[in-house]
Amino acid sequence: MGSQTSMLQKARDTLELEAKAIQAMAARLDEAFEKAVNLMLQCRGRVVVTGMGKSGLIGQKIAATLASTGTPAFFLHPGEASHGDLGMITPEDVLLLLSNSGETGEVVALLPVFKRLGIPLIALVGRADSTLVRHSDVFLNTSVEREACPLNLAPTTSTTATLAMGDALAVALLEARGFSPEQFAARHPGGSLGKRLLLRVSDLMQQGDRIPLVNEADTVRDALFEMTAKRLGMTGVTGSDKTLTGIITDGDLRRWLEKDPNLLTRRAGEIMTRNPRTIAADALAAEGMRIMEEKKITSLFVPGPGGTPQGVLHLHDLLAAGLM
Secondary structure, eight states, rough: OOHHHHHHHHHHHHHHHHHHHHHHHHHHHHHHHHHHHHHHOOOSSSSSEOOOTHHHHHHHHHHHHHHHHTOOEEEEOHHHHTTTGGGGTTTTTTTEEESSSSHHHHHHHHHHHHHHOOOOEEEEEOOOOSHHHHHHSSEEEEOOSSSSSHHHHHHSSHHHHHHHHHEEEHHHHHHHHHHHHHHHHHTTTTTTTHHHHOOOOHHOOOOOOGOOOETTTTTTTHHHHHHHTTTTTEEEEEOOTTTEEEEEEEEHHHHHHHTTTTGGGBBBHHHHHHSSOOOOOOOOOOHHHHHHHHHHSSSEEEGGGGGOOOEEEEEHHHHTTTTT
């Protein structure tokens, strides 16, 4: 038990130390951050992120975050750069240089090339008196008091601080660009976020002969047959002008059967629930899901021109699309 308590305390100490480092970094942010954001906003090429070792791994994440939030970016491995990958860089780009010490040999060795191209350099570095800082246009101080590693050697707190600074840049750029949810979804079409933000009701709704419908003058028996055939647990009810006037659900039939043994011979218009919930065809499917969850229903009709049913969105459609 004592060992477990010690491990938990060490974990808490680590998290608190890294949280304090990020808070300290936030407190010392100044106009250099604004300058960095403006350089990236004005960039007509791409933001190129480079770093070695653990800084390189953090750099890959920063580049991915920038690219997915509206700032074209990619990661350049400094070791591969001098073997041909420097050809990826153009004078239109901006460089993000990641290094806790600011003296990483593989990155420092690239400085003459960057300078010759005249590319703006932004250093995310932990030492203000380092080589990378002296040769950069903007210095973002990512220094930490100490690493979480008990030996104060393994990059832990410092990499967390650099990652947080990268996130801060990405969010600031996102806001400055007016980046929308639709733009985010366009960059994530394969994930659940993309589906939530891109799919419209018209993409999922049942249409044509798959829409369960009866007329007000039809019998409840007819409605039951229609519900059984279309297998959506309900049917819409239309008036003489073909507009949607009501809905009959499985639950409605059960409740009516308890009080009327002759239910099947009654007219659909007598037992239907009037003014059923509807949703527009161009609405987001996620909005349909929200309404169904809020109202505790499983279907939404989609009105067409003149109020005639154009489609119906069912809970099963949302499930099949991976939205729930």
